Amino acid sequence: MTLTQITELRTCYRTGLLDDTIPFWLRHGQDRDFGGFISCLGEDGTVIDTDKSIWAQGRTAWMFSTLCNTVERRPEWQAAAQSALEFLRRHGRGPDGKLYFTVTREGAPLRMRRYVYSESFAAIASAAYAKLSGEGRAAEEAVAYFATYLRHSFTPGVMPAKTDASTRPMKGLAPLMIAIVTAQELRANLGDIMVQGASCTAWIDRAIAEIARDFYKPDLGALLELVGPRGELIDHFDGRTLNPGHALECAWFILHEARHRGHDPRLLQLGLAILDVMWNRGWDQEHGGILYHTDVKGLPVAEYWADMKFWWPHNEAEIACLLAWTLTGNPKYANWHALVHEWAHRYFPDPAHGEWFGYLHRDGRISTRLKGNLWKSVFHLPRMQWYCWRLLDPTPTAAPQPA
Amino acid sequence: MTLTQITELRTCYRTGLLDDTIPFWLRHGQDRDFGGFISCLGEDGTVIDTDKSIWAQGRTAWMFSTLCNTVERRPEWQAAAQSALEFLRRHGRGPDGKLYFTVTREGAPLRMRRYVYSESFAAIASAAYAKLSGEGRAAEEAVAYFATYLRHSFTPGVMPAKTDASTRPMKGLAPLMIAIVTAQELRANLGDIMVQGASCTAWIDRAIAEIARDFYKPDLGALLELVGPRGELIDHFDGRTLNPGHALECAWFILHEARHRGHDPRLLQLGLAILDVMWNRGWDQEHGGILYHTDVKGLPVAEYWADMKFWWPHNEAEIACLLAWTLTGNPKYANWHALVHEWAHRYFPDPAHGEWFGYLHRDGRISTRLKGNLWKSVFHLPRMQWYCWRLLDPTPTAAPQPA
Numbered sequence: 001m002t003l004t005q006i007t008e009l010r011t012c013y014r015t016g017l018l019d020d021t022i023p024f025w026l027r028h029g030q031d032r033d034f035g036g037f038i039s040c041l042g043e044d045g046t047v048i049d050t051d052k053s054i055w056a057q058g059r060t061a062w063m064f065s066t067l068c069n070t071v072e073r074r075p076e077w078q079a080a081a082q083s084a085l086e087f088l089r090r091h092g093r094g095p096d097g098k099l100y101f102t103v104t105r106e107g108a109p110l111r112m113r114r115y116v117y118s119e120s121f122a123a124i125a126s127a128a129y130a131k132l133s134g135e136g137r138a139a140e141e142a143v144a145y146f147a148t149y150l151r152h153s154f155t156p157g158v159m160p161a162k163t164d165a166s167t168r169p170m171k172g173l174a175p176l177m178i179a180i181v182t183a184q185e186l187r188a189n190l191g192d193i194m195v196q197g198a199s200c201t202a203w204i205d206r207a208i209a210e211i212a213r214d215f216y217k218p219d220l221g222a223l224l225e226l227v228g229p230r231g232e233l234i235d236h237f238d239g240r241t242l243n244p245g246h247a248l249e250c251a252w253f254i255l256h257e258a259r260h261r262g263h264d265p266r267l268l269q270l271g272l273a274i275l276d277v278m279w280n281r282g283w284d285q286e287h288g289g290i291l292y293h294t295d296v297k298g299l300p301v302a303e304y305w306a307d308m309k310f311w312w313p314h315n316e317a318e319i320a321c322l323l324a325w326t327l328t329g330n331p332k333y334a335n336w337h338a339l340v341h342e343w344a345h346r347y348f349p350d351p352a353h354g355e356w357f358g359y360l361h362r363d364g365r366i367s368t369r370l371k372g373n374l375w376k377s378v379f380h381l382p383r384m385q386w387y388c389w390r391l392l393d394p395t396p397t398a399a400p401q402p403a
Numbered sequence: 404m405t406l407t408q409i410t411e412l413r414t415c416y417r418t419g420l421l422d423d424t425i426p427f428w429l430r431h432g433q434d435r436d437f438g439g440f441i442s443c444l445g446e447d448g449t450v451i452d453t454d455k456s457i458w459a460q461g462r463t464a465w466m467f468s469t470l471c472n473t474v475e476r477r478p479e480w481q482a483a484a485q486s487a488l489e490f491l492r493r494h495g496r497g498p499d500g501k502l503y504f505t506v507t508r509e510g511a512p513l514r515m516r517r518y519v520y521s522e523s524f525a526a527i528a529s530a531a532y533a534k535l536s537g538e539g540r541a542a543e544e545a546v547a548y549f550a551t552y553l554r555h556s557f558t559p560g561v562m563p564a565k566t567d568a569s570t571r572p573m574k575g576l577a578p579l580m581i582a583i584v585t586a587q588e589l590r591a592n593l594g595d596i597m598v599q600g601a602s603c604t605a606w607i608d609r610a611i612a613e614i615a616r617d618f619y620k621p622d623l624g625a626l627l628e629l630v631g632p633r634g635e636l637i638d639h640f641d642g643r644t645l646n647p648g649h650a651l652e653c654a655w656f657i658l659h660e661a662r663h664r665g666h667d668p669r670l671l672q673l674g675l676a677i678l679d680v681m682w683n684r685g686w687d688q689e690h691g692g693i694l695y696h697t698d699v700k701g702l703p704v705a706e707y708w709a710d711m712k713f714w715w716p717h718n719e720a721e722i723a724c725l726l727a728w729t730l731t732g733n734p735k736y737a738n739w740h741a742l743v744h745e746w747a748h749r750y751f752p753d754p755a756h757g758e759w760f761g762y763l764h765r766d767g768r769i770s771t772r773l774k775g776n777l778w779k780s781v782f783h784l785p786r787m788q789w790y791c792w793r794l795l796d797p798t799p800t801a802a803p804q805p806a
Binding site for chain 1: 443445446451452453454459465507512513514516517565566567570571576639640703705707708709710711713759762764771772773776777
């Protein structure tokens with residue numbers, strides 16, 4: 001990558017973030033009547049569903065707090081972070097203390113789900129907001145949310161299993177990945193604190209070790225999403241289904257840890273190995289872009305929309321390739337980054353109304369024109385723009401790099 | 404429709420059923436080691452997942468029993484029906500008596516779900532098998548399964564709500580539709596028996612009355628899938644999302660009832676009205692075929708695969724249009740039938756290995772090449788071929804028409 005290319009890329013990320021993505025959400029997503037953010041928006045930003053995602057409140061509060069902590073302390077960003085976090089505090093919690101998945105615009109409960117990702121996003125939001133505001137309460141809440149996340153995710157029997165655990169015990173990659181990134185965020189904003197009897201770094205080590213031991217399969221050339229208790233391949237739809245974008249996200253969480261630890265060679269090798277095999281699994285040789293699901297044995301996937309192109313796997317692939325290139329200088333990663341960057345920036349952005357469409361057919365045609373829903377909110381796209389911009393920023397400034 | 408066209412169509416359905424669909428499943432789906440049927444098959448019939456769907460056991464036992472009862476009593480059909488029903492009896496039931504959604508090939512429990520469609524398919528299977536075999540036990544089981552279905556579906560509080568019922572009470576079209584068709588099947592095979600304090604016909608009347616009152620909206624030009632307790636439009640993704648193929652299935656259940664009652668004019672009018680509005684909602688003016696989901700207000704749908712073409716809405720649309728034509732002689736319905744028949748038969752069938760693909764992109768390209776999964780089994784396609792064939796059979800034979 002030439003210096004000119006680096007400069008152009010950096011500008012692309014910075015202006016995408018600060019002049020497009022963030023203004024789009026500030027303009028259309030803020031609920032000025034009831035607080036918090038509404039994420040279900042049509043292509044021009046019109047609200048098409050007022051129901052609120054608790055994930056989205058946490059993710060939004062994290063993103064705006066992080067921009068304040070690492071770019072500059074703009075009052076409208078701080079207010080947005082506070083509004084999302086306050087809404088979550090006021091309306092997110094169910095009677096047993098677990099966080100909802102969705103509530104109404106006013107904050108009345110709608111759905112509670114088995115899993116605890118609302119807690120993980122609430123944790124990173126609270127940690128970043130604690131750093132921004134100096135609020136001790138937010139720091140305590142971050143720890144409490146993460147503790148709940150860890151207890152539900154890793155204490156056998158706490159989270160009800162979807163599949164009968166006596167017939168077919170299984171464990172997933174996602175809880176481990178989210179443990180890594182949540183611990184990284186808590187450590188970045190609150191220091192390497194103790195949660196549920198271990199430091200953030202210790203939780204990261206445990207999760208990475210389990211991924212390396214049980215989920216990464218060099219012989220199969222894949223990072224599996226769902227395995228048996230000792231890493232056995234579950235030769236059914238669920239166990240064979242790969243999620244390359246998700247695996248590439250895992251790869252960059254590990255590469256980020258390698259970078260944090262001064263280019264730790266073991267972590268670097270693991271992150272690059274996962275990136276290598278899952279790029280090959282996910283990159284669509286025919287149409288370009290990252291396929292949503294593929295099967296580890298090349299069999300048909302149960303999900304009939306498996307060949308679609310979603311925005312977020314492209315965001316995660318872009319971070320993974322760019323980070324790998326900055327860590328290794330290997331031109332292969334610069335090439336892969338260029339491929340996914342160009343494909344994504346050709347098909348996803350909406351020049352008419354701003355931000356990105358989220359869901360494309362395999363060949364890049366738009367499937368649905370919405371800009372946000374319960375899953376697509378202020379997260380994958382701005383996180384990618386922010387992370388990649390900071391990664392390429394060669395000048396030491398007051399604003400810290402991604403931590 | 405000319406007599407030649409009718410004869411050709413009848414042959415198309417009969418040969419499709421007897422020379423393609425049914426042999427495909429007999430050859431590839433039967434589990435000769437553990438009994439029952441495996442429905443997760445690749446394009447050439449290879450088993451790609453051995454897990455068994457309890458829906459599929461019931462649906463398969465129903466289809467083969469019905470062929471025996473209405474076409475001829477072939478030993479291999481009777482054996483297939485018996486094998487699926489026996490597997491269901493032996494392995495379908497959870498500790499609380501409710502039926503599982505999936506079990507392993509050997510019959511160990513995998514997933515239990517909130518809802519009770521396993522029970523509805525077990526009920527129609529048992530009723531048809533009772534008629535075939537004369538087994539009193541099967542008749543009793545049919546009644547017991549349907550009673551469970553009705554109790555869980557219509558007694559407030561028995562089935563846990565997905566969405567908080569105090570914040571947003573909702574009711575669905577599906578439980579009413581399935582009540583109609585299940586009661587129709589029990590009545591056809593066991594007579595108009597009493598279940599949960601009412602006759603089959605009384606259950607049908609109640610369900611149709613509620614659909615007419617609360618779900619069919621002439622002013623909106625739609626049959627809604629999910630409404631408030633008194634039929635209120637729920638102006639959120641869930642409440643606005645239409646499922647035209649599902650609604651056309653509902654239309655033909657009502658038209659079937661009209662036919663059963665000697666062309667009951669009120670039922671005829673309701674069934675045709677639903678068919679008319681939902682054909683307009685579902686037929687894809689651009690590419691042909693039936694769209695999977697549309698929004699009642701024309702807004703984007705939350706499901707990113709909403710514009711795909713699934714096999715089963717085409718099966719249901721085909722029955723609805725043909726039945727409407729036979730009941731009214733209105734050439735509009737013959738034309739619609741020809742449109743959906745031609746589109747479906749151009750894109751779904753697999754000339755190389757037989758049977759139909761299940762999942763196409765909007766323009767008819769194949770999305771996944773599998774022939775069966777936990778949902779696609781011995782049901783929508785053969786039921787359509789059987790129903791339409793019998794509907795067009797002008798010669799009075801020993802075999803009864805669809806009852």
